[in-house]
Amino acid sequence: MITTQKILDGKFELEMHTYGSGGEPLLFLHGAGGSLPSEPFLEELGHDFKIFAPHFPGYGESTGTEHIDDIEDAALFVHQVMDELKIPSANILGHSMGGMLAAEVAALDVHRAKKLILAAPAGFWLDAHPIPDFFAAQLDEIAGLLFHDPNSPAAKMMTAIPEDFKALEVMYVERVKRLATASKFLWPIPDRGLRKRAYRIQSPTLILWGESDRLIPPVYANEFTKLIKGSKLETIKQAGHMLMYEQQGAFVKAVRDFLKR
Amino acid sequence: MKFTWFHLMPYRFLPEDFKDKYRSVWVDIPRNLYDPKVGHRLYNDYLDQLEYADSMGFDGLGVNEHHQNAYGLMPSPNIMAAAMTRRTRNANLVVLGNSIALYNPPIRVAEEFAMLDVLSGGRLVAGFPVGTSMDTNFCYGEVPALLRQKYYEAHDLIVKAWTEQDAFAFNGKFTQLRYVNLWPKPIQQPRPPIWIPGGGSVETWDFCADHDYQYSFLSYFGYLQGKKVADGYWDVMSKKGKELNPYSMGFAQVVSVAETDEQAEKDYTPHMDYFYNRCLHVYNGFADAPGYRTVKTIKAGILGQVGERAAAMRQDLKWKDFVEQGYVIAGSPKTVRERLREAMKHLHCGHLMILQQIGSMPPELVRKNTQLFATEVMPYMRDLWSEYEDRWSPKRMPQQNIAVPAPVHFDSTRTNGASRTAAASSQSEARSAK
Numbered sequence: 001m002i003t004t005q006k007i008l009d010g011k012f013e014l015e016m017h018t019y020g021s022g023g024e025p026l027l028f029l030h031g032a033g034g035s036l037p038s039e040p041f042l043e044e045l046g047h048d049f050k051i052f053a054p055h056f057p058g059y060g061e062s063t064g065t066e067h068i069d070d071i072e073d074a075a076l077f078v079h080q081v082m083d084e085l086k087i088p089s090a091n092i093l094g095h096s097m098g099g100m101l102a103a104e105v106a107a108l109d110v111h112r113a114k115k116l117i118l119a120a121p122a123g124f125w126l127d128a129h130p131i132p133d134f135f136a137a138q139l140d141e142i143a144g145l146l147f148h149d150p151n152s153p154a155a156k157m158m159t160a161i162p163e164d165f166k167a168l169e170v171m172y173v174e175r176v177k178r179l180a181t182a183s184k185f186l187w188p189i190p191d192r193g194l195r196k197r198a199y200r201i202q203s204p205t206l207i208l209w210g211e212s213d214r215l216i217p218p219v220y221a222n223e224f225t226k227l228i229k230g231s232k233l234e235t236i237k238q239a240g241h242m243l244m245y246e247q248q249g250a251f252v253k254a255v256r257d258f259l260k261r
Numbered sequence: 262m263k264f265t266w267f268h269l270m271p272y273r274f275l276p277e278d279f280k281d282k283y284r285s286v287w288v289d290i291p292r293n294l295y296d297p298k299v300g301h302r303l304y305n306d307y308l309d310q311l312e313y314a315d316s317m318g319f320d321g322l323g324v325n326e327h328h329q330n331a332y333g334l335m336p337s338p339n340i341m342a343a344a345m346t347r348r349t350r351n352a353n354l355v356v357l358g359n360s361i362a363l364y365n366p367p368i369r370v371a372e373e374f375a376m377l378d379v380l381s382g383g384r385l386v387a388g389f390p391v392g393t394s395m396d397t398n399f400c401y402g403e404v405p406a407l408l409r410q411k412y413y414e415a416h417d418l419i420v421k422a423w424t425e426q427d428a429f430a431f432n433g434k435f436t437q438l439r440y441v442n443l444w445p446k447p448i449q450q451p452r453p454p455i456w457i458p459g460g461g462s463v464e465t466w467d468f469c470a471d472h473d474y475q476y477s478f479l480s481y482f483g484y485l486q487g488k489k490v491a492d493g494y495w496d497v498m499s500k501k502g503k504e505l506n507p508y509s510m511g512f513a514q515v516v517s518v519a520e521t522d523e524q525a526e527k528d529y530t531p532h533m534d535y536f537y538n539r540c541l542h543v544y545n546g547f548a549d550a551p552g553y554r555t556v557k558t559i560k561a562g563i564l565g566q567v568g569e570r571a572a573a574m575r576q577d578l579k580w581k582d583f584v585e586q587g588y589v590i591a592g593s594p595k596t597v598r599e600r601l602r603e604a605m606k607h608l609h610c611g612h613l614m615i616l617q618q619i620g621s622m623p624p625e626l627v628r629k630n631t632q633l634f635a636t637e638v639m640p641y642m643r644d645l646w647s648e649y650e651d652r653w654s655p656k657r658m659p660q661q662n663i664a665v666p667a668p669v670h671f672d673s674t675r676t677n678g679a680s681r682t683a684a685a686s687s688q689s690e691a692r693s694a695k
Contacts, residue, residue: 065406069407069434133546135546135550135551136399136544136546136547136550137546138545138546172559173556173559173560175551176551176552176554176556176559177551177556178551179551179552180405180406180551180552181406181552182551183404183405183406183550183551183552184404184406184407187398187402187404187405187550188398188399188402188404189402
């Protein structure tokens with residue numbers, strides 16, 4: 001279901017996607033590329049959880065991106081959203097940039113995340129393993145960075161380049177809007193000091209990584225497991241950065257098992 | 262009509278196969294393509310050319326800022342402007358300009374521009390570009406979505422630093438200073454004229470109109486394509502009820518003069534090719550970081566200066582097309598006089614930023630180009646816009662009060678540094694003994 005959620009009396013208007021009706025609440029924070037109109041992996045998780053998947057300000061129809069300058073603003077904004085949704089403490093799942101944000105949300109207030117799942121999160125930088133410059137990547141390079149198999153149907157669907165000029169222009173403007181917001185957290189280096197704050201994360205944490213992630217290589221998973229006490233890593237085979245689309249079954253199972261445990 | 266002789270200071274010796282072998286002239290161009298010994302020669306040639314233009318009666322000498330590229334070798338245009346203060350007497354120093362969001366704190370720009378204004382006897386034009394996406398986002402790491410905010414804040418701080426008489430505190434979002442108290446202050450009061458170079462962002466038109474700044478449009482598509490942007494600017498000026506004074510707009514144009522039209526084609530074709538295919542060979546991914554241009558500007562359909570679409574437009578253009586489509590105004594003095602007058606009227610433009618050295622053009626050709634323009638074209642265009650007052654040029658010190666460098670005396674048979682110093686100190690001792 002899609003609704004409009006006003007936050008702070010309308011300072012922000014969020015395009016809110018919800019999945020499922022019963023079960024424990026689960027907050028999903030999407031990555032820099034945004035969220036699909038309907039997310040198959042969330043549909044499936046909706047059988048067991050009540051899922052809130054807001055589009056971040058600057059994405060979809062959500063407004064208020066001008067009130068958010070940096071990752072701290074963003075994390076405190078998520079706290080506010082949780083309060084207004086009346087889920088002040090909930091399970092949180094974040095992917096890529098959303099994983100970085102979920103980690104900050106959990107670090108800045110230890111009571112926010114009951115359990116935390118970080119899927120291929122951003123947030124660290126290793127000189128020996130530079131992350132490719134996603135912002136400078138051309139449309140035809142993106143599938144190769146994001147997917148284990150750039151020729152799979154999922155990859156083709158998500159990275160299709162419209163032939164029609166008008167459609168291409170619309171897509172270009174949307175991409176600019178999304179990545180302009182993402183640049184506040186990820187430009188020029190996707191590291192905003194999470195390393196300093198990660199020790200504050202107290203929630204049980206699952207780290208999920210696609211074995212052939214070419215955007216944020218799996219070596220980064222070790223940084224997260226090292227810095228978040230008691231966290232557990234699960235690597236998913238035949239999956240790249242967009243692991244939840246490429247291996248939906250394995251992804252959903254890992255999330256469900258961890259949250260139900 | 263006023264004329265600023267503008268230099269980009271390109272690297273003239275990129276390899277023949279540059280475009281095929283490397284993806285970009287900007288940001289990640291291999292460093293081994295730059296030879297600093299060649300660079301020494303180039304900087305000095307280029308300063309000679311600017312100084313020559315001063316001697317030929319141009320109103321201004323233009324320099325600008327770019328980073329990590331072979332298109333323009335001036336990470337700091339202020340250094341070039343400083344070098345010019347000593348050997349030029351007449352022309353204004355048009356520094357177009359400093360990308361003010363990149364300086365931390367931005368009062369550094371207020372200080373250096375004040376130094377240049379004082380050094381030059383009040384000849385400075387202060388340019389405040391946002392800077393290209395390559396320079397600001399990719400080379401200097403500025404967050405694209407915050408760049409313009411940071412730019413506006415830096416602008417407010419610099420202007421206040423120039424105009425405020427007493428020390429003040431500045432509590433900005435990007436810069437916080439407890440004491441702002443500018444020493445030295447500029448000769449031009451309350452401040453040097455401000456010119457805003459733009460590539461076609463719609464916000465810049467409002468900004469110029471609201472502050473009474475000169476809008477300098479830098480386009481490499483030539484004046485025919487430039488019309489769309491110029492019209493956008495004049496529309497804004499007109500809607501805001503401002504005077505439509507041509508001197509409130511500048512336009513950069515490549516101009517190449519030779520004895521005849523045929524000779525111009527012969528002389529300049531290879532250098533045009535070098536300019537468009539090597540100097541402007543920018544990787545599409547670096548042309549326009551997401552958030553660098555506002556959605557409003559993108560939707561206005563104004564083409565970026567570099568990147569895939571710009572390159573596609575220029576692809577396969579021959580000399581004839583470059584000339585006909587106005588990318589370059591070239592030919593005999595007579596042809597150039599006619600086309601240039603038409604172009605300036607077409608754009609309603611009073612300040613021409615003339616590019617007479619582009620790409621691989623060697624010094625002899627630059628001198629010929631400059632000399633022919635100064636003697637055979639410029640005098641015939643001076644009358645254009647004479648009914649308007651130019652309120653955007655420097656208010657300088659009277660010519661007779663501008664300091665002349667003192668002759669340097671030293672023993673020319675002994676040229677090492679030590680003997681120079683010894684000679685200088687013995688002279689100053691002799692002077693004080695008198």
